[in-house]
Amino acid sequence: MSTQTPMAATAALAEAATAAVRAPSAHNTQPWRWRVGGDALDLYADRSRQLAVADPEGRMLTISCGTALHHARVALAAAGWAATVGRLPDPADPDHLARITVADRTDVTPAAMRLLQTVSVRHTDRRPVVETALPDGVFEQLRQAATAEHTGLHPLRPDDLAELAAASARANEIGITDPDQRAELAQWIGGERPDGTGIPDSALPARPPQSAVPASDWGHPGTLTVGPGHDLRATYAILFGRSDTTMDWLRAGEALSALWLTATERGVAVLPLSTVVEIVATRERVRRILSRLDYPYLVLRLGLAAPDKPAPARTPRLPAEQVIERTQ
Ligand SMILES: Cc1cc2nc3c(=O)[nH]c(=O)nc-3n(C[C@H](O)[C@H](O)[C@H](O)COP(=O)(O)O)c2cc1C
Structure with missing residues (x-):
């Protein structure tokens, strides 16, 4: 961390984990747990919210945690932090899925800011789509x-x-x-x-x-x-x-x-x-x-998506403090 105080990095990481609560997950199980401290944010699988019958191997659980990991990366990019991600960083702990560390600041692009705004409007729509194919490209x-x-x-x-x-x-x-x-x-x-x-x-x-x-x-x-x-x-x-x-x-x-x-x-x-x-x-x-x-x-x-139909009501999320632990 060459130019920033550790406190600023920790706060940015905690905010990224908070943004990631909106990530999609199978059955909205939100099978993740975050630990934040210093310049690191750790992502763990929470097996207590795994679909033990439908998903015994944890495929959907891990994909769901991957969406949360990407959401956190999006939030850090929009806040101007260069993030480094180590995936499965601890061979002794398979539930430790990722460690994000931040070092220096980066320029914030309009695209990065837009992507973070999109996090709060993205949702699952199970209604029919309109009868027009996807536009070219x-x-x-x-x-x-x-x-x-x-x-x-x-x-x-x-x-x-x-x-x-x-x-x-x-x-x-x-x-x-x-x-x-x-x-x-x-x-x-x-x-x-x-x-x-x-x-x-x-x-x-x-x-x-x-x-x-x-x-x-x-x-x-x-x-x-x-x-x-x-x-x-x-x-x-x-x-x-x-x-x-x-x-x-x-x-x-x-x-x-x-x-x-x-x-x-x-x-x-x-x-x-x-x-x-x-x-x-x-x-x-x-x-x-x-x-x-x-x-x-x-x-x-x-x-x-049908442009004239309002989005369904937002699905609920666990309180951030229940899934994010501050270690310092
Ligand atoms: C790995 C994964 C699998 C999912 N599988 C289904 C599915 O089979 N059917 C479905 O209707 N929605 C599925 N969803 C959507 C979730 O139910 C949805 O993301 C969750 O309820 C949260 O709602 P939201 O996406 O509107 O925020 C899946 C989402 C993820 C991430």
């Missing part, structure tokens, strides 16, 4: 955002959609008929939870939207008005990479955040579909859509 921008985070984004061809639809329907069926899955879903989906986690009814469609590829079916209708429309012009895409490790999932989460913020700036709604990649058999089917050398991390529906 937009998919390529989203792919570049993912690639910059070392993760691929593969667009599905129309021929692949039937296979994705069949695999998604099968995954939903397996999930919804398994009593353990249902019990776990009931902990997170629908209703109101005072603790600031889970998906409230106001973010869940009142009826399944019409779509070629079935969206997540958690067996719980919400109160979000669906309206007309179909996903016919949506683009489905797979976040993927060359290996299938915790490091890859963490990077995939950073890529998801990066592309989601970029998409939000372009008026594109992003809807992750995780059930189909959580179940081993259906994940294999998704893998076959990719080249056999690659591994799928998450399926995404991308489409133009």
Whole structure:
């Protein structure tokens, strides 16, 4: 830390962790914990909020923590700090996912400031997208955002959609008929939870939207008005990479955040579909859509958000002081 006081660095890191509470996570579990002190901010997985039945390996947990890591990086860039990120810095502690340290100040670009503003408006929209394809070049921008985070984004061809639809329907069926899955879903989906986690009814469609590829079916209708429309012009895409490790999932989460913020700036709604990649058999089917050398991390529906529809109410978050610990 050559030019700044340690206190300024610690305050900036604490603010970055606070901004990161808005990151998206599977079922809004927010499975992260931050520790801040000196010139370092440490990110840990919080296994108490892992989906033990749906996500026993912690894939979705790690992707979710990756989105929080990227959000923190965005906040530091907007505050003019050059951040260095060490991923999985402690081989003896696999839950220690990242350590961010800050050194010198950097110039703040308008793009960095805009990205931080986008953090507070980004949300999941499960309603149908408009029946107009993504404008030229937009998919390529989203792919570049993912690639910059070392993760691929593969667009599905129309021929692949039937296979994705069949695999998604099968995954939903397996999930919804398994009593353990249902019990776990009931902990997170629908209703109101005072603790600031889970998906409230106001973010869940009142009826399944019409779509070629079935969206997540958690067996719980919400109160979000669906309206007309179909996903016919949506683009489905797979976040993927060359290996299938915790490091890859963490990077995939950073890529998801990066592309989601970029998409939000372009008026594109992003809807992750995780059930189909959580179940081993259906994940294999998704893998076959990719080249056999690659591994799928998450399926995404991308489409133009209806401009006239107000965003659903913001999903809740845990209080920042519950997930951020100050060590000094
Ligand atoms: C790794 C991951 C997987 C997700 N999977 C799904 C999914 O299968 N279906 C769905 O409707 N939303 C999914 N979501 C969206 C979350 O439910 C959403 O981010 C969370 O409820 C917080 O709401 P927000 O994105 O509006 O802030 C996923 C998000 C992440 C980060």
